[in-house]
Amino acid sequence: MPAIDGDRLLRDLYAAREIGKYKTGVHRPTFSPQDVDARHWLAARLTEAGLDASIDGIGNIYGRDPAPGRKLLTGSHMETQNHAGWLDGVMGVLYGLETARCLGRGIDVGSWADEEGHYGSFLGSRSFCGLLTEAEIDTCANRETGTSLRDALREAGFSGRPRQTVDTARYLGYLEAHIEQGADLEDHHLRLGIVTAIVGSRRFRILFKGQQNHAGTTRMSVRKDAGVALVKLVAAIEERFPRIAGPRTVWTTGDIKLDPGAASIVPGGAELVFQFRDTDPATLDALEAALTELLAEAAKGPCEVSVAYRSTTAPSAMDPGFQAALTAAAERHAPGLHQPMPSGAGHDAQILSQVLPSAMLFVPSIGGISHHYAEDTSDADIVLGCQVFADAAAAILAGG
């Protein structure tokens, strides 16, 4: 098996970290000037590596091996969450680049726009897989600034370009590496994770409508306190969900807002952002049934309750043959220091897996930290991961 150039990989990662550097991490939200710079920087690196590189109409960067024959597609994403880590996304892309350089043939590299969801949900990989309509693009806007995706693409200079879509006949499959974003590998003193499945999720925005009133003059007996109604629902979820959950189920109340949110005002409105994730569709269904029951319970109280938004993502199984290739490579370079594991986070591979055999490799996140500028992985783990990735890619290409 060919050896990757670990120093070259790290130099590329360090260079990428300078684009939008923030403390020890980076701030490179989708289509920010820094993100656009990073996209052009990557396209230049892909070109240097001998790939035909382009940036398409959704901002995807796509580097194609010009030689004939079937290819393995690799990739991840370049943009970051706000004030986030230096590896989340770009490490997977640069594993693809280093693997292309190392193997010299058979590797395409994709960097999928907006995996981090500043404007929508997996826009780049869905576009590439033919799962994103022009009509949906019309409706997308930045979750913080409200800037439309159309305006952002125009500002970035990508407007009007065609959107590249996958030629499934070209590919043996898709391979993506990523930091774990959890502490499971570290806790078990392991260096590599081979992903078995990406969890499915159900996401909800739940609204309570009560009656705003003066906190000093409104007797408890006549209140319609939307905040209290919300708190009782969340407390009931925390009571009920552990009895239904599987061993790896997670559920999270990510945000709570009270309206108007003032010390001396009984909240007339309240809003809750809630989600749960599991790899087992039956578990997801059971949790949602429990939530529906608890919402019906809540509706018997003094406040109205409604689900303002619901979205669902199905669990995605990873390709068994690719998993075996990754496991064999991991065992060769780090015997006994790898494990099969689910991915609790969403990744572009869950979209690609709808059209191509797909698999993922994880490297450890120090302290499990992610989506924060303190996110880190040791250089040794970064280099080891890339070698295992390249070995597995070579094996898949040899097998194809």
Next chain:
Amino acid sequence: MPAIDGDRLLRDLYAAREIGKYKTGVHRPTFSPQDVDARHWLAARLTEAGLDASIDGIGNIYGRDPAPGRKLLTGSHMETQNHAGWLDGVMGVLYGLETARCLGRGIDVGSWADEEGHYGSFLGSRSFCGLLTEAEIDTCANRETGTSLRDALREAGFSGRPRQTVDTARYLGYLEAHIEQGADLEDHHLRLGIVTAIVGSRRFRILFKGQQNHAGTTRMSVRKDAGVALVKLVAAIEERFPRIAGPRTVWTTGDIKLDPGAASIVPGGAELVFQFRDTDPATLDALEAALTELLAEAAKGPCEVSVAYRSTTAPSAMDPGFQAALTAAAERHAPGLHQPMPSGAGHDAQILSQVLPSAMLFVPSIGGISHHYAEDTSDADIVLGCQVFADAAAAILAGG
């Protein structure tokens, strides 16, 4: 007893509503341009009524009867909460003005700055009572914009003026009228409330510190979810407080904030604004003891909990003789349609009562609505209230 001019009173109230008009209410936060306009407008009305009017270094408007003899001080406040009602505060001030015009002697009128707490706590009435230091003024800033009180006073043109303080020998006492800000009078088909005491309150900002983490990859068992810890505390308060509360105790979680407050991030921080009120100091003590126990309980969980801010206001009993004068006047004009009642809201009278015998009269709030532009009281109730107020003032002056 002399008759007030109800039409003149209503004309003044309608005129005041035009200053900072917002829908059917007003938006006149302390020292906003609209609020400064309203202060000058009031000073001009006091001057027209034959009072010596001035605006002092904290923004208090003070109209003094130039004739010799002891006086009754009346008043309330001119500024409003944001996008709030047209009567909260200004009605009490204009009752004072109309009473001064109606009686022709013996009435001073004060309008106390920032009762609504945009920059601090009862700044104007505390200044007038000698309970506000220059050092505290140095620390005050707008709760929303962060503008310092010093800068706001300078911008308003009140900077550098002396601050007027009460001459207790001048006054028989202090009388304040206000809308009820609750629905108790309306619910009991009554037209007037004679306040027995203003509730004391205890106010808290409580912080939870956990660990921010990825909502997909962080197992439930290792989470330090500050939002869940907060929810459990609030749910425990809602469980415990009803068992300790008196018949008129109120408690309110006015605001909740999760940090960072994103769908897919386990909150690392959470913040709660909580308060409770009662007229009985023993009840307040028992509630605070329970809260302290619940905080100790919460601290046994995975998150740190701390009280970042605590403030306390003692209950204020109203003067029995003034209450009797108000009750007699109420019975004369609205037989059987009045009641003694506590004030669940704070008012400047709780400050004035520390230096002068004080009392308060309430008129009904339609639907109990306050701190909202829909706040309203019928014209008939407004006029009746002022007549009762003027009668009681005349009786107090006659008795003095």
